[in-house]
Amino acid sequence: MLFLFSSILTLKLGVEVGPAGISFTPPGCCGHVYLYDAATVGSLVFTAGCGAGAAVWKFRRWRPAR
Amino acid sequence: MRLLLRLYPRSWRRRYEREMEVLLEDLRADTGVLLDLAVGAVIAYATVVRGNRVLNTAAAFVHGVCVAVLLQAIAFVILVLAGNNGAGILLPVSIGPVHIATFWRSTAQLGLEVAPLLPATAVGLTASAMLAVLMVALATFLALPRLVRTPAR
Numbered sequence: 001m002l003f004l005f006s007s008i009l010t011l012k013l014g015v016e017v018g019p020a021g022i023s024f025t026p027p028g029c030c031g032h033v034y035l036y037d038a039a040t041v042g043s044l045v046f047t048a049g050c051g052a053g054a055a056v057w058k059f060r061r062w063r064p065a066r
Numbered sequence: 067m068r069l070l071l072r073l074y075p076r077s078w079r080r081r082y083e084r085e086m087e088v089l090l091e092d093l094r095a096d097t098g099v100l101l102d103l104a105v106g107a108v109i110a111y112a113t114v115v116r117g118n119r120v121l122n123t124a125a126a127f128v129h130g131v132c133v134a135v136l137l138q139a140i141a142f143v144i145l146v147l148a149g150n151n152g153a154g155i156l157l158p159v160s161i162g163p164v165h166i167a168t169f170w171r172s173t174a175q176l177g178l179e180v181a182p183l184l185p186a187t188a189v190g191l192t193a194s195a196m197l198a199v200l201m202v203a204l205a206t207f208l209a210l211p212r213l214v215r216t217p218a219r
Binding site for chain 2: 001002005008009010011030031032033034035036038039042043046047048049050051052053054055057058059062064
């Protein structure tokens with residue numbers, strides 16, 4: 001999704017993943033976005049947390065249909 | 067049209083497929099009927115998933131992940147919009163000492179170098195349109211469980 005957005009908005013994208021990094025440069029790019037480690041980790045934790053939270057909520061509230 | 071019945075869950079087909087085939091023979095194949103069948107398949111699956119605790123939990127997990135991804139996409143587009151409309155070249159985002167992201171406009175975008183493919187106003191308009199689409203998608207995703215809920219008998 002990030003790469004799709006970057007190519008639509010013609011943004012140069014850099015994502016920090018630990019000591020390595022991912023970089024994406026679409027043709028004719030005009031702006032730069034750089035996401036640091038905290039954003040990468042935070043994104044993963046937030047996504048997994050939202051999924052797990054929704055699953056736990058549903059599992060506890062589930063009742064068989066009458 | 068009969069092929070569309072294959073979209074329905076097996077348990078549903080075991081119970082209703084024969085009746086539905088007879089009904090479909092009497093109906094004219096038009097867009098409304100096709101749409102009805104497609105929506106009916108989604109509702110039939112939702113009913114099956116809702117009846118099983120594990121499937122229901124898995125569906126809730128996927129739903130939560132999709133909402134989280136959409137929220138982050140909205141945050142990303144807002145960052146681009148804020149950086150694009152800001153006065154400075156650089157827009158750092160950080161929580162205390164922790165750096166989250168940085169957006170910076172190239173000097174080309176400010177008219178100091180060769181013009182870029184998309185000017186700043188075009189980027190702003192595209193980002194605004196994307197933000198609107200993402201907001202609609204988020205609202206749809208949040209309302210989806212209620213939309214496919216069958217009324218209580």
